[in-house]
Amino acid sequence: MSLEADTEHEGKFEDQSEAEIKNKRSNLAVGIEDIPSWPQLILLGLQITISIIGSQVYLPILLADILCLRDDVVLISKIISATFFIQGITTLLQVTFGIRLPITQGASFSYIPPAIALMTYYGDCSTGEGQQQNGTLTQTDESSKIRLAEVNGGLLVASLIEVLIGVTGIISIIMRFIGPISVAPVIILLGISLSRIAWSNCHPSWGVALFTAGLVILFSQILKNVKVPMIGIKKGKGLYVVRTRLFLKFSMFLSIMSGWLLSYILTVTNVFSDDPSERTYNARTDISNEVFNNTRWITFPYPGQIVWPKFTIAAFFGMLAAVIASIVESLGDYSACSTMCEVPTPPSHAINRGIAIEGLGGMLSGIWGTGTGTASYSSNVVVIGITKVASRRVMQVVGVILIILAFIQIICSFLSTLPDPVIGGTLLAKTGMIISIGISLLQKIDLNSSRNMFVLGLALCFGICLPDYMQENPGVINTGLPTFDSSVSILLETGIFVGFVVAVFFDNVIPGTKEERGLTQNKASSLEDTMEGGESQNETDAALRCYDFPFGMNAIRRSKFAQYIPISPTYRACRKTKQKSIKRKPHTVED
DSSP, X not given: OOOEESOSTTTHHHHHHHHHHHHHTTTOSBOTTXXXXXXXXXXXXXXXXXXXXXXXXXXXXXXXXXXXXXXXXXXXXXXXXXXXXXXXXXXXXXXXXXXXXXXXXXXXXXXXXXXXXXXXXXXXXXXXXXXXXXXXXXXXXXXXXXXXXXXXXXXXXXXXXXHHHHHTTHHHHHGGGOOHHHHHHHHHHHHHHHHHHHHHHHTTOHHHHHHHHHHHHIIIIISTTOOEEEEEEETTTEEEEEEEOHHHHXXXXXXXXXXXXXXXXXXXXXXXXXXXXXXXXXXXXXXXXXXXXXXXXXXXXXXXXXXXXXXXXXXXXXXXXXXXXXXXXXXXXXXXXXXXXXXXOOOHHHHHHHHHHHHHHHHHHHHHTOSOOEEEOHHHHHHHHHHOBOOHHHXXXXXXXXXXXXXXXXXXXXXXXXXXHHHHHHHHHHHHHHHHXXXXXXXXXXXXXXXXXXXXXXXXXXXXXXXXXXXXXXXXXXXXXXXXXXXXXXXHTOHHHHHHHHHHHHHHHSOOOHHHHTTTTOOSSOHXXXXXXXXXXXXHHHHHHHXXXXXXXXXXXXXXXXXXXXXXXXXTGGGTXXXXXXXXXXXXXXX
């Protein structure tokens, strides 16, 4: 599947680039710059949305429970609505102007531990008049909202620092010290952590979970090459029949809907118990009816609707730790997403923009009062690997769908009825893919090197064992400085952060050649490294076009000042070579 040139004067140069691009994404059903037909766009967008909807709904409910707001159904619905709104906007900005990879943005679990740590200073939730009694704070609604305001205040300021890290190019400088052996443990540990969540979600009904996971495997692996005839409509052509790989493209969507339908049948037939103390209760599809019945049809999220942010030092340091963890996670997601899309690893300017926009999303989340910042979603990267659909336009549709959902709260309530086993089943299928992506990065390093084996093993060992130890021994860090103790504890309880730090430290301290460390193949640090590595001019230009802005590139390339701006596509590159500006016409995909 190739792209059509918009001009004819590039000649042989363009022909070579076309052949390279086609060869690089020969395994994709839809390439990164391809545009599926509108019916497919909507369905593919819904598939991605449904795959991330569980966390988008679950996290606000979890946060409300932590902050003693579990009984305020109206407030929870507002938080869910605001979460959809902010994440939709951030996804659009990220895909269009940020990292430029088809990766969605969403509320991150990294921001939950700071809220838990903050509440340890105020005691557990209980009913009463808001007084401190026997170490337990009995919260009123107003005092609980103060805690939420503090969380959002810390999130707002911490996310501002994330924006500065991106726009100043600090993150691209840090990336010079990060090789494949540093990123691989992050992705592997992320997959391991998600597998634990998948396991707990499957527990209410392993039958439904395995049924859902089995369908994902059946559709994406066994029936992936089966083409199903479908009716299409084209201007000037009318109705026509087109054969498309339906099972491959919509494997996640079909599996989730089938799993939900099975759970619904088992719910209405009372196979699943309606007793909350029973194991199968969380497999029911009607346990969220209270939220559904108390949700307004139409709403409009606006700043301060939930609560205005309030700054405190403790909340700031806690959220700063979460920001660091989310940055590490996003760096791994960027690399994994580029691998799934079969494009070069993002250059420094794209990474700078990606981190800056994630920080902007966190700031908006703090202003709108959601309490959870923004991070890239690994689950959507796995969906790309399973469905082979890597179109930017699909992710832009996802952003629009999320914004629409923010206005139509009743739909959010319906989506919240997705039972735990369905979510767990899809995670079972996805976590294996995440771990395999991390393992695939290791092919860039020398696996026969005892040095590399030591670094990798130590990173994985510390990333798994240290967080478990910290969770089993709360309060083990006690310096007498509560703010410092909570911040360090949050960092050490985050496996991907621990593994990343250990890997980066030993990879840069223990002597090793660039070939041994895989740095000669790693294109993540900067475009200069790519050119110094001996890549052809055509391949370098193709990599640049993949991460260029969607418009205005002619003016940017003519500007000498733009090469000094860390978020500019010509950042540092123009100092060594002049790049040609080539407009490309997206390919319309019908099959």
